[in-house]
Amino acid sequence: MKKRVLITGAAGFLGSHLCDKFIAEDFHVIAMDNLITGDLKNIEHLFKLEAFEFYHHDITKFVHVPGKVDYILHFASPASPIDYLKIPIQTLKVGSLGTHNLLGLAKEKNARILIASTSEVYGDPLVHPQTEEYFGNVNTIGPRGVYDEAKRFQESITMAYHRFHGLETRIARIFNTYGPRMRLNDGRVIPAFIGQSLRGEDLTVFGDGMQTRSFCYVDDEVEGLYRLLLSDYPLPVNIGNPEEITILDFAKEIIKLTETEQKIVFKPLPQDDPMQREPDISKARKILNWEPKISREEGMKKTFEYFKNLSKEELFKSEHKDFSKHNR
Known part of the structure; x- marks a missing residue:
């Protein structure tokens, strides 16, 4: 019989690519999503x-899944600032109550569970590049704290279940990931820049653009997550691309890629926006025999082609969802 895997957040960007991966690997996939952002x-x-x-x-x-479950991948959470700032309470709940429910399900089913954590647990880092041993520099009461602390709590309760109940757990600290199926208006830098280019708008850079990010193409990210799930390592592992670039230089790359003549305009830096992001992936290389294979140039071409094929309606629409019921 096929192994059965439950993937939460399955209709989202990363979740949907994970569904494809596990189908390709001959698993039976149980997908779950409340479609707030998926x-x-x-x-x-x-x-x-x-x-x-x-x-x-x-x-x-309460989460119930009939029949056996061999693996659980917990990817249910708003992941972009534009989302988690609109639904801060739901973001905290999915990282705490949602994680608790899934850990309980994993215990009941004797399943291995992989938790999707994030580089945001490092906050605005004082250590560079970021290793898994770094405890982070997070403003717990700032606007971004709802996401950062939800993920930090998620890691803590996962390790508690591992240590107290002997549950098989895996923790992935995911750095900036991009590719097809990203939402054009979700506020993240790549779809924001590409959307502005396709609409003929100036590219918006926050601050002076000297803050850095490290972008990993989705196929590489999914392969790293798959290998982590099947590994024997229970502690957090950074999964991301260590090739660092400033946002200003990246905006210039987008202008070159899209063959447009947009100007770059500067706006104030949002509160607690991290100034540096670069994963140390030594553990992933050693434990998982994994590192990114797809260059930013190749990955961005694929991503741009995806966005170019969107309809004009999708390209120009703005998202005005009523999130009030999700903030209770």
């Missing part, structure tokens, strides 16, 4: 498959 179009191509099923469910409520 989109069914990301996984609709899988609906016809016998090895795929979808549950429209909020994991902050």
